[in-house]
Each structure stands twice: as C-alpha cells, then as structure tokens.
Amino acid sequence: MEFREAIKIALQSLWANKLRSVLTLLGVVIGVGSVIAVVTLVNGANVYVAEKIYRYGADVFTVSKQPRVISSYDEYRKFQKRKIIRLEDYQFVLEHCHRCQAVGALQSSTGKVVSGTHSTTDTDIRGWTASMPPMYNLNVILGRSFTPTEEEHNSHVAIIGTDIQDNVLGGNDPLGQEIRVDGVPYTVIGVGEKQGKSFGASQDNWVAVPITAYQRSYGTSKTITVYAKAGSTGEPLNAAVEEVRTLMRSERHNRPGEEDDFNLDTNDSFVGLWNQIAGGFEAVAVAIAGVSLVVGGIVIMNIMLVSVTERTREIGVRKALGAKRSDVMLQFLIESATLSLVGGVFGVIGGIGVAQGVTAALGFPSSLAVWSIFAGLFVATAVGLFFGVYPARKAAMLDPIVALRSEL
Known part of the structure; x- marks a missing residue:
C-alpha cells in the first residue's frame, strides 16, 4: 500500500x-x-x-580495383594508381576458377533514359554479364533475363526497374518496347522486382544491359567489379578466395612477394x-x-x-x-x-x-x-x-x- x-x-x-x-x-x-x-x-x-550485402549470398565475394570503404586520402591515391580490372580478367577467372560455382562482372554509371516524350535522369546504368542477375538475387517479375548468346553478340536488350516502366513507358506493357539509354536504343526484355526507396533514393531507377553492349557504348577505360560465388561459407569460401587471388595475380603479372594490385572483399568483411x-x-x-x-x-x-x-x-x-x-x-x-x-x-x-x-x-x-x-x-x-x-x-x-x- x-x-x-x-x-x-x-x-x-x-x-x-x-x-x-x-x-x-x-x-x-x-x-x-x-x-x-x-x-x-x-x-x-x-x-x-x-x-543489401547478403542479398548476393554470404558465399559471394568481389574482386575490385579498390576497397568499398577508403579511410584516408593517402589510401585513395594509392588505389587510384592501380591498373583497372578489365573484362579479360573476369574471363580468365571464369575459365580457370574450379572452386567457383558462378562468376559474373558488373560495370555501372549514371545516365538518361528516354522513350517518346518521357525521360528520366540519374538512372543507374548497369553493364552485366549473363550470370549477374541470379547472382545479384534479382527476381525478374515480367519477361526474362539475359542469355550468354546475347552477351556474346553485344545484343541491345535491357532489363529495367519499375521506375522506368512507370515513368518512362507510362506503366504499359514494357516487353518489346524500345528505350534509348544515353541515346543508344535497347529493347526491353524484362522487368525487375520493385525494391522501394532507401535513404531517400529510389532503388528502382535502373537499367541493366549486357556488359559487352555497355562497353561498346561507354568504352573499356573504366574498371569493372568481378563477382564470384563459392557455393558455401567457411573453408569452401576461403579456398575459392585464395584460388581467385592466385589467378588474378597470375593474370596481372604480380611478382612474388609483391602486394596485390586489386582488392578481394567478402560480405563478412564489409559488414564487419x-x-x-x-x-x-x-x-x-x-x-x-x-x-x-x-x-x-x-x-x-x-x-x-x-x-x-x-x-x-x-x-x-x-x-x-x-x-x-x-x-x-x-x-x-x-x-x-x-x-x-x-x-x-x-x-x-x-x-x-x-x-x-x-x-x-x-x-x-x-x-x-x-x-x-x-x-x-x-x-x-x-x-x-x-x-x-x-x-x-x-x-x-x-x-x-x-x-x-x-x-x-
């Protein structure tokens, strides 16, 4: 009481x-x-x-010119002096990595997408290999994804985000329609699942095209990011990482004892x-x-x-x-x-x-x-x-x- x-x-x-x-x-x-x-x-x-990181899977790791996070200007200058990672590096890893279940490559920039009188700016333009959509955990809710043949022949086909469908194509059936990405025509073959907004920015304002077609339009002077999937975490992941490191050092002619001129990142390291x-x-x-x-x-x-x-x-x-x-x-x-x-x-x-x-x-x-x-x-x-x-x-x-x- x-x-x-x-x-x-x-x-x-x-x-x-x-x-x-x-x-x-x-x-x-x-x-x-x-x-x-x-x-x-x-x-x-x-x-x-x-x-966002584990959407690729905990067994996925990347090879890039520089780390995802740079803590100082000196590090930035150091990484900028490195050679870019080219499509040939990706192809070498793809052909020789026996511990990798899948290997893909990504190159991206921002640009303008136009269809008729409608357009959008600051669109994420992605150059993907045919293996990237499933590795990116992208669900194509309408149409289909790329094929290796389309990648090989620089086909002008595109997968789009829902913002492009709604704002550029007027919400109509986008399949088979033509869009112009920075002035280059592409035929829409698929639409990705809606992801919504994050940090105030839409995650659906993007267009993905075969990386070969992308490089024909934007050139090969910019670095790409290589994605590799080990199949499982733990020892298989570590073994795949070491194999890719060895392959990259061999392809890029790094001398014994010399520091890697590329960066290997696992999802755990970035999340940590x-x-x-x-x-x-x-x-x-x-x-x-x-x-x-x-x-x-x-x-x-x-x-x-x-x-x-x-x-x-x-x-x-x-x-x-x-x-x-x-x-x-x-x-x-x-x-x-x-x-x-x-x-x-x-x-x-x-x-x-x-x-x-x-x-x-x-x-x-x-x-x-x-x-x-x-x-x-x-x-x-x-x-x-x-x-x-x-x-x-x-x-x-x-x-x-x-x-x-x-x-x-």
Whole structure:
C-alpha cells in the first residue's frame, strides 16, 4: 500500500505542477529520446546494409580495383594508381576458377533514359554479364533475363526497374518496347522486382544491359567489379578466395612477394567494417545523450530537494505517527524514480516518433529494437533513483520535532 501511495503522490505532484513537471523531466525526455532515436536509426541502417550485402549470398565475394570503404586520402591515391580490372580478367577467372560455382562482372554509371516524350535522369546504368542477375538475387517479375548468346553478340536488350516502366513507358506493357539509354536504343526484355526507396533514393531507377553492349557504348577505360560465388561459407569460401587471388595475380603479372594490385572483399568483411563504424557512431551518440540524462537527473534532485522543503511538516507528522527513517527514504526514492520513469516513457515515445519522422522525410531506414525500449526505461528509472538518494536521505534524517515546528 505504501508503494502505491508513494507512486500516487508522485503522479499527483506531476499533475499539480504541470509546467514544473515538464521542465523537470525535459532532460530525461531528451536523453532517453535521443538514445531511442539513434539506436532505432542505426539498427535500421544495420538491417539495410545486411540485407543489401547478403542479398548476393554470404558465399559471394568481389574482386575490385579498390576497397568499398577508403579511410584516408593517402589510401585513395594509392588505389587510384592501380591498373583497372578489365573484362579479360573476369574471363580468365571464369575459365580457370574450379572452386567457383558462378562468376559474373558488373560495370555501372549514371545516365538518361528516354522513350517518346518521357525521360528520366540519374538512372543507374548497369553493364552485366549473363550470370549477374541470379547472382545479384534479382527476381525478374515480367519477361526474362539475359542469355550468354546475347552477351556474346553485344545484343541491345535491357532489363529495367519499375521506375522506368512507370515513368518512362507510362506503366504499359514494357516487353518489346524500345528505350534509348544515353541515346543508344535497347529493347526491353524484362522487368525487375520493385525494391522501394532507401535513404531517400529510389532503388528502382535502373537499367541493366549486357556488359559487352555497355562497353561498346561507354568504352573499356573504366574498371569493372568481378563477382564470384563459392557455393558455401567457411573453408569452401576461403579456398575459392585464395584460388581467385592466385589467378588474378597470375593474370596481372604480380611478382612474388609483391602486394596485390586489386582488392578481394567478402560480405563478412564489409559488414564487419560497417558494424565497427556504426558501433562507434552509436557509442558517441549515446554518450552525448547521457549528458542530457545527467542534467535531467540533477534537475530531478533539485526538485526533490524543493519537495522535501515544501513537505517538511508532512514528514514530521509521518514520523510522529511512527514512520521509520527507512519508510520516509523509500517514499522519496519511489517518487523520484516515478518522476524519472514518466520522463523515460515520454522519451521512448518521442524517440520512436523522431526516428519514424526521419524515415518518412528522408527515407533513412529505421528498425525498432525492443531491447532499447526496456533499456531506456531502466536507465531513466536508475537516474531517478541515483539522483533521488540525497533528497530522500535528507528527508529521512529530519528531526520530527523540528519538522513539526515548520511553518506551512
């Protein structure tokens, strides 16, 4: 009953002094809300990265001119001096890699797609080998994919994203229709599955053509990325990676002991690097939000000290009626924890709202982690308890006679 009464008194105090309550809990609300928002957004980004990377399969690795993530300008300059990876490198790996279940190649740029009076800009133009659509985990929902013969003969056929179908072809049946990609005509043979938006950008504004036709239009001076599928993770993946490394070094005439002039990346290595970056960002953001919680805790302690002063006579009456020091201390601890917990609840609601607002406005992915809600509420309650100890102890140590003499 005392526990319920203490919570009731705390809530009545909040309701009786609304403005003071808002100002008191503001620090806790901001702190908890910041943590929830950051964790939700970072968790959403983690899910997005994992889905996009592992869409190829955990047993897929890439060979590229430079790593996917470059941490310094010196590294950038170093990688720019490397020879580009050519289609001949891909063909050599394709012919000689015995541990690879599949090998593909990708080259891309941005361009303009036109059909009649309709057009789109900043379209992702992809040059693919015939093996890339299944390796890319692309579901062709209408029509078909490329064939090796079309790749071999530089055929002007294309697979398109749903944005091209809706915005350029007017939503009509696209199969057999002609589109112009940077002025070059292609016949549509397939439509990829809709992927939606991410980070505010559409994932469906793309056109894929055979890489041989792509290079005939855009030239061969830019590097390609080679994709290889090992079949399974673990030792088979490691063996395939080492075999491809050996083949690439042989094809590119790297001397023994000389550093690779190309980069091999597995999905695990990239996801691991991303998790380190995201974890560091999350840690910094949580630390900054922690400052708000400390400020909020100090404000709660200050208000509780004011409350002790305002209720000195009440404390004297309770002690005169037989309340122990522990009873008085427990009452004020429960009140401070309740105050902070209420702030935590509003902080959780606000944090989720901010994260959803960012997702709606910018397309940044968000994914609510249930553990973060409980963690936020626990931390808020802990802050209330920690900063409520001193006011509660001060109330418990009051002399009942002195307290009863206090003026109302």
